[in-house]
Amino acid sequence: MSTATSPINAESAIRERIDSWVAAALAKDLDTLMTHYAPDVVAFDAIGALQFKGLDAYREHWAKCFELCPGTMKFTLHEVQIQVGDDIAFSHALSHCGGTNDQGEEQACWMRGTTAYRRRAGEWLIVHEHFSAPFDMQSGKVLFDLEP
Amino acid sequence: MSTATSPINAESAIRERIDSWVAAALAKDLDTLMTHYAPDVVAFDAIGALQFKGLDAYREHWAKCFELCPGTMKFTLHEVQIQVGDDIAFSHALSHCGGTNDQGEEQACWMRGTTAYRRRAGEWLIVHEHFSAPFDMQSGKVLFDLEP
Numbered sequence: 575m576s577t578a579t580s581p582i583n584a585e586s587a588i589r590e591r592i593d594s595w596v597a598a599a600l601a602k603d604l605d606t607l608m609t610h611y612a613p614d615v616v617a618f619d620a621i622g623a624l625q626f627k628g629l630d631a632y633r634e635h636w637a638k639c640f641e642l643c644p645g646t647m648k649f650t651l652h653e654v655q656i657q658v659g660d661d662i663a664f665s666h667a668l669s670h671c672g673g674t675n676d677q678g679e680e681q682a683c684w685m686r687g688t689t690a691y692r693r694r695a696g697e698w699l700i701v702h703e704h705f706s707a708p709f710d711m712q713s714g715k716v717l718f719d720l721e722p
Numbered sequence: 723m724s725t726a727t728s729p730i731n732a733e734s735a736i737r738e739r740i741d742s743w744v745a746a747a748l749a750k751d752l753d754t755l756m757t758h759y760a761p762d763v764v765a766f767d768a769i770g771a772l773q774f775k776g777l778d779a780y781r782e783h784w785a786k787c788f789e790l791c792p793g794t795m796k797f798t799l800h801e802v803q804i805q806v807g808d809d810i811a812f813s814h815a816l817s818h819c820g821g822t823n824d825q826g827e828e829q830a831c832w833m834r835g836t837t838a839y840r841r842r843a844g845e846w847l848i849v850h851e852h853f854s855a856p857f858d859m860q861s862g863k864v865l866f867d868l869e870p
Contacts, residue, residue, distance in 0.1 A: 616803065616814065618834040621859050624816060624868050625834065642859060655764065657840065657849065659807030664838045666764065666850050668772060686766040686773065688836050688852040690812045692805065701805065702814050704836040706854030711769050711790060714864045716857045720772050 584658040584698075588665060588691060591698050592654065600647050602640045608633050612692065612699040620685060620705040645674030648682055652722065661693040668722050669705075683707065683718040732806040732846075736813060736839060739846050740802065748795055750788045756781050760840065760847040768833060768853040793822030796830055800870065809841040816870050817853075831855065831866040 591610060598607035608629060617626045619635060626632040651667040666689070672682025690702040707716045739758060746755035756777060765774040767783060774780040799815040814837070820830025838850040855864045 618814070618836065618854065619856065620854070621856055622865075623856060624832055624870055655850075657810055657838065659810035662805055662807035662810050662812070664810070664812050664850070666766070666838075666852070684772055686852065686854075688766065688838070688850065690805065690814075690836070690838070702803075702812070702836065704814070704834065704852045704854065706766065706768070706834075706852065707857065708767065708769055708771060709855065709857065709864045714866065716862045716864065717770075718862065722772055 581658050584663060584693075585656050587698055588656050588658060588663050591691070591700075592651065592656075592665060592689075595700075596649060596651065600649055602647070604633065604637055604640065607636060610700050612694070612701045615700060616702050618704040618706070620707055643673040644676075645678075648672035651687075663691040663693075663698065665689050665691075684720055684722060729806050732811060732841075733804050735846055736804050736806060736811050739839070739848075740799065740804075740813060740837075743848075744797060744799065748797055750795070752781065752785055752788065755784060758848050760842070760849045763848060764850050766852040766854070768855055791821040792824075793826075796820035799835075811839040811841075811846065813837050813839075832868055832870060
């Protein structure tokens, strides 16, 4: 097995991709953020629509998300688990997300994220991602107060 | 490449696992359903909690879900996409889920599911799954009326 394809190297590569993806999201750097995605990404985001297909649709959605969070964003991942194969990998994590609302108050909640990657021409790209918060069956409301 | 590990065979194997998983869920056959999961499964379900860790916790949750749907369940997958590697695979799909409420009325909505598998001792097992419905940022309510 060459070092280029060893599971340990692949896991390090995915970990780096996660770190740079989080950094780009926190910086609201849309161009850098979008370099992490494959052209044919299919994304299930937490808000607004069932799915976003392709880079253009998902970029537009991310731009709207940044507009919804005008202040400083908080976004930290916890309990990150990564599983890698030869050219396929996935990760999942709990995320603690927050920001400042229009009254200047800090708000935060816990959510969940799952990300799937493929290695194409040596580069790991996100081909699928899924973000959500769980809800209460009776009220149909999101459970923003849950803690891990 | 042996036929046992070819991507086509692996994709067929995953497709069969999905079909038998759906059949077990529709039949509310908890024992058969749980044979699809790895002992160390980490599940992000749509309702009730941020995560369920391990087979026992997830079995208990599935049992509660079946109790919440006393009538006939509806559960069909659409736009299923499967990606396979040597010993790792994932799938995602939209799911149309429904049942009969306590007034005898049929209710249904669209949700999203992502599932990750590992092949252990020749058997594909679910090591992670993520179900959700998107919500509206302003109201904090789930968007049950969305259609693909």
